[in-house]
Every structure is written in structure tokens, then in C-alpha cells.
């Protein structure tokens with residue numbers, strides 16, 4: 117299906133980055149790139165009218181492991197006589213990781229991506245580490261699993277940044293568990309060969325901005341410095357996004373100190389890994405000094421508050437990052453709940469519980485100026501949109517000339533939003549909005565969700581039911 121030469125949409129209200137405005141049409145070219153926000157009568161007359169709706173830039177999910185969707189609600193029980201933690205949860209995740217073949221991964225990730233699209237997400241950063249067959253051998257097509265993820269995104273209609281994970285070992289002085297055999301690519305050369313071949317396979321999708329690659333050294337427990345050094349020249353040459361799990365757990369900091377006599381961020385700074393392409397995923401247990409090092413490098417942070425509270429990881433110190441101008445992106449990570457607006461509000465709410473105060477991440481009011489009731493919500497929306505796009509090098513993230521026409525609309529008469537006015541609507545969406553409000557999702561000018569439904573929804577959900585039955589019925 118080809119698009120007309122230009123497409124235009126006219127909602128009741130359109131979010132321009134700081135506020136909602138009325139009487140503005142969004143006009144895009146045939147490639148789905150924004151040409152202008154327009155008040156010209158000809159554009160308004162030609163636009164598709166989105167009555168009763170407000171239009172916002174598409175949400176960018178900067179950190180996902182799509183296959184974790186199969187363990188949703190299957191790790192909410194006491195598994196240990198001691199205490200349940202991230203590490204006991206990881207055993208459940210490993211069990212799922214050993215069971216999935218490329219076709220299963222396609223079905224699981226199609227489900228995860230469908231739910232993302234229905235919740236207003238238009239781009240996903242998929243942090244992929246399930247590379248090999250369950251016996252630890254490479255598939256005949258070494259990127260079979262990565263290509264299944266890309267296919268799932270294409271079938272749903274999402275943009276995907278495939279963050280191809282390097283995973284060299286189980287940890288310092290640890291032998292891999294059977295599940296980890298699927299993750300491990302022992303040789304940096306083999307990793308770089310697989311990465312290069314994935315890049316070639318996605319070349320035409322990359323030109324179209326639909327699918328592209330990034331580097332993902334999994335974590336310092338999985339990727340020691342000599343491996344990092346071996347892949348660093350390729351990371352610099354390609355200038356692609358580089359994502360790494362960092363300081364999610366206090367234990368990993370302690371092991372890093374024991375092995376390297378420095379903190380994870382100290383080590384990465386020393387190795388020259390930190391720069392503007394780098395995103396520290398989680399970065400929970402870090403010092404002010406480390407936040408300063410990330411800011412100095414112009415790096416990014418990706419917080420995943422829903423997952424972090426589900427796993428008992430800790431509270432993301434977003435106040436440290438905001439104070440230093442570090443852009444914070446958001447991720448759904450384990451997909452235990454897929455709602456990036458929930459992640460946005462939790463970024464603030466968790467800090468309120470920590471400090472017993474309110475409005476922690478809000479800008480201080482200017483003297484003699486009325487407070488903007490949506491100043492905090494606008495900052496949190498930036499985390500869910502433009503900061504994610506910057507972290508992933510994605511073409512969407514804001515409704516500006518030259519950016520992708522990726523957006524979603526909300527119904528202004530949804531009970532969750534009813535009563536909001538122009539000034540309070542951003543706060544209503546961030547603090548009370550969710551999937552029930554979302555009407556349309558458009559990616560690159562093409563409709564993906566209409567009237568809150570995806571055309572493949574019933575088939576994808578039915579297929580996922582069958583997959584879950586296959587995976588878990590015998591247990």
C-alpha cells in the first residue's frame with residue numbers, strides 16, 4: 117500500500133513538546149516524515165479530522181526483553197525458603213529461555229510488541245541475548261533469533277532497534293548455568309561477525325528507519341574488560357547506540373569492586389566506553405560522582421521503574437540525573453506490565469516514597485510566574501518520547517519538522533481524562549492515562565492501531581495462548 121503524496125491529521129489538540137495547542141494540523145510526506153505543523157486553511161481542510169482526540173508523539177520504549185512476556189504472572193510466588201530476589205526470579209526467566217525456538221520467539225515477541233503498540237509505543241529497543249540453540253550451538257543462521265524479533269516487530273508495525281547483546285561468561289569466577297549457554301558468544305570476533313551480518317540483513321529496513329542495530333555488551337558481569345576492548349573499535353566506527361545493564365543490583369557493584377577494584381561506571385570511563393552513544397540501563401546503585409561521570413560523557417540513562425520495583429531492584433535516582441541534565445529514557449524491560457506512562461509516573465512516585473515529599477522531578481517555579489500544572493508531566497513525557505528516541509537513534513520522539521510521523525491519540529472523553537483542560541491535560545495523561553484512553557497509533561504516517569484495536573490482534577493473542585499452553589501446560 118503506498119501513501120498519498122502528503123498526509124495530514126487534525127486533532128482537537130496537538131502536543132508540541134511543552135503544551136497542547138488547538139487548530140494545528142500535522143502534515144507528513146509520502147515517506148512518513150513530518151513536513152510541518154500547520155494552521156494554513158488548505159492544510160486544515162485537507163487533514164483527516166481526529167475529533168474528540170488529542171495527539172502526542174509516539175512513546176519510545178528504550179529497553180525490552182520481549183521473550184520475558186511468557187513469564188508474566190509466572191514468577192509471582194515464593195520460590196525460596198530464604199528470600200526471593202532478582203536472582204531467584206532469574207531462575208524462572210532462565211527456564212523460559214531454554215524452551216523457546218525461533219518460531220516460539222516470533223510468537224512471544226509479536227504478543228509483546230502488539231501490547232506495546234496498543235499502549236502508544238511506536239519504537240522498541242529490543243535488548244536481545246537469546247542467540248544460540250538450547251544446546252549452546254549456533255543456529256545454521258546465527259541470527260535466527262534476532263531475525264525472529266525483527267520479523268515480529270515488522271508484522272506488528274513497530275520500529276525496532278535490535279540491541280545485539282555480547283555475553284561472554286556467567287560472571288567472575290562463575291560457570292555458566294545450562295540456560296546461559298544460549299546467551300554466550302565466547303569470542304569477540306564471532307560476536308562482531310554476527311553483528312555485521314545482522315547489519316547487512318537489516319540494511320534496507322535501516323534505510324527506511326524501520327529496523328536497525330545497536331551494540332549491547334550485556335553487563336560487566338557478563339562482559340569483562342578484555343572483551344569490551346576487543347569490540348570497542350567497532351562500536352566507535354559504527355557510532356550506533358551502545359546499551360549496557362549497569363548497577364541494577366548491589367551485588368554486581370560489589371563483584372566489580374572485588375574483580376577490578378573500581379565501580380562499573382569507573383571501569384567503563386577508564387576503558388573509554390562512555391560517550392554520547394552510551395546508555396546505562398538501570399544505573400540504580402550509583403553515586404553522585406558516577407552520575408557526574410555519565411553527564412560529563414553526555415551519556416544517557418534508561419530507567420525501567422515497573423520492572424525495577426517488580427524485581428525489588430531499588431529506586432532509580434532520577435533526581436541525580438535530572439539535576440545534571442542527563443537524559444533519562446524509559447523501558448518496559450521484563451514486560452511484566454507494558455505501560456510506559458506508568459513507568460513515567462513511577463519515576464517520580466518512587467522518589468516521593470523515598471523522600472516523603474512531592475514534585476521531586478518538577479522544575480522549581482520561576483518567581484512571580486504562575487506554576488505550570490503540567491511542568492512535571494512534560495518532563496516525564498520527554499523521558500517516554502524524545503529521550504528514548506535519542507538513546508536508540510530512532511527517527512520519532514517529537515512532532516517536529518524532519519522527524520518521523522509517529523504518534524498516538526487519546527480520547528478526550530475517556531473517563532480517566534474527563535474534566536482536564538488544555539493546561540492540565542499533559543498531567544492527566546501522565547498521571548491517570550493508560551491503554552484505555554488510546555484510540556489511534558500511527559507509525560511513519562501509517563495507521564497501526566485504529567479505534568484501540570490492531571488488525572491482527574485476535575490472531576496474535578490466539579497464537580500466544582497456544583504458545584503458553586505448549587510452554588507451561590506440562591508443569
Ligand SMILES: [Zn+2]
Nearest residue numbers: 181243361449
Ligand atoms: Zn534488561
